[in-house]
Amino acid sequence: MTGERLIEMAWTFSLSAECGAAQAAADQFAKHFDDLSWVLSNGNQSQCHTAVFQDIEENWWCQVLPSGISEVGIDASDIAYQMTELGILLYQRLQSAPPFRYALVGVEADEFRSYSELIAEIPVTSFPGLVLAETVWRSLGTSTLFRPFSPGYVWHPYEGEVYKPLMVSPDLKNKLNELLVLI
Numbered sequence: 102m103t104g105e106r107l108i109e110m111a112w113t114f115s116l117s118a119e120c121g122a123a124q125a126a127a128d129q130f131a132k133h134f135d136d137l138s139w140v141l142s143n144g145n146q147s148q149c150h151t152a153v154f155q156d157i158e159e160n161w162w163c164q165v166l167p168s169g170i171s172e173v174g175i176d177a178s179d180i181a182y183q184m185t186e187l188g189i190l191l192y193q194r195l196q197s198a199p200p201f202r203y204a205l206v207g208v209e210a211d212e213f214r215s216y217s218e219l220i221a222e223i224p225v226t227s228f229p230g231l232v233l234a235e236t237v238w239r240s241l242g243t244s245t246l247f248r249p250f251s252p253g254y255v256w257h258p259y260e261g262e263v264y265k266p267l268m269v270s271p272d273l274k275n276k277l278n279e280l281l282v283l284i
Contacts, residue, residue, distance in 0.1 A: 112171070112172060112173055112174040112208050112209055113164075113166060113172065113208070113209065113211065114166075114167065114170050114171070114184050114187070114206075114207065114208050114210075114262075115164050115165055115166045115167075115206070115207075115210055115211055116134070116164070116165040116191040116192075116195065116204060116205070116206045116210070117162060117163070117164045117165075117204065117205055117206075117210045117211045117213060118130055118162065118163050118165075118195075118198070118201040118202075118203070118204035119156075119160055119161075119162050119201065119202050119203050119204070119216060120160070120161045120162065120163060120200070120201045120202065121160055121161065121201075121202050122159065122160055122161070123161065124153065124155070124161050126161060126199065126200060126201070127153045127161035127162060127163045128153055128163075129199040130163040130198055130199050130200075130201055131151035131152075131153050131163045131165075132199075133194070133197075133198045133199055134149045134151055134163075134165040134194060134198075135149065135150065135151045136148060136149065136150075137149040137194065139167075139187075139190050141183060141186055141187070142186060143179075143183065145169050145183075146169065147167040147168050147169045147170065147187060148167070148168045148169075149165050149166065149167050149168075150165075150166050150168065151163055151164065151165050151166070152164045152166065156215055157215060158215045158216060158217060160202075160215070160216055162211070163201075164211050165191060167187050167191070170183060170184060170187060171183075171184075174208055175208065175262055175263065175264050175265070176264075177264060178264040180262075180264065181261070181262045181263055181264040182262075184208070184262040185261035185262045188206040188207070188230070188259060188261065188262065189259070191206050192206060192230070192232075192256075192259055195232060195251075196250065196251040196254075197251070200234070200253075201234065202216065202233075202234050202236075202237050203219060203231065203232060203233045203234065203237055204231075204232045205228055205230055205231050205232070206230050206259065207230060207262070208262065213228070219237075219241075220237075220240060220241060228257060229257050229258065229259060229260040230256070230257065230258070230259035230260065231256060231257045232250050232254055232255070232256040233247065233254065233255055233256070234253060234254055235253050235254060235255060238255050244257075
């Protein structure tokens, strides 16, 4: 790789919520989370910061970013545990959040689906942790995968974050590839 530089991408862990066509809704949602902090079971403190932005369909989003968490993805089991703990805390706070249309916690969850993409995906089964406003859920056909989350909302229950050693270890990938080579 002469003259080339490897660029390490940041993988953000966040809560992302689509709040509809009004920026005021996303701003109000952001206020509910901004500067909120927790002390985690490992003793580390995490503070939430928010970002409000508009997507290609001109709908407004709020991204809630907890601090003190890995930005390279889930490269160890303790990182998966810490992200899961933060995920549960974010979902607990989401239960009392101002109105939104749908939300998801996870790695690279920002703008995970535009509204038109979401409603085109029937059934919406690929997103454990997805929280939908009941109006959106009804428009999607009221999938039985969803359970009550809070008044006016349903969710496909969160399953936590997962450490997958084959995704992060070149050594293990090579060993697996050697195993898969047909003789």
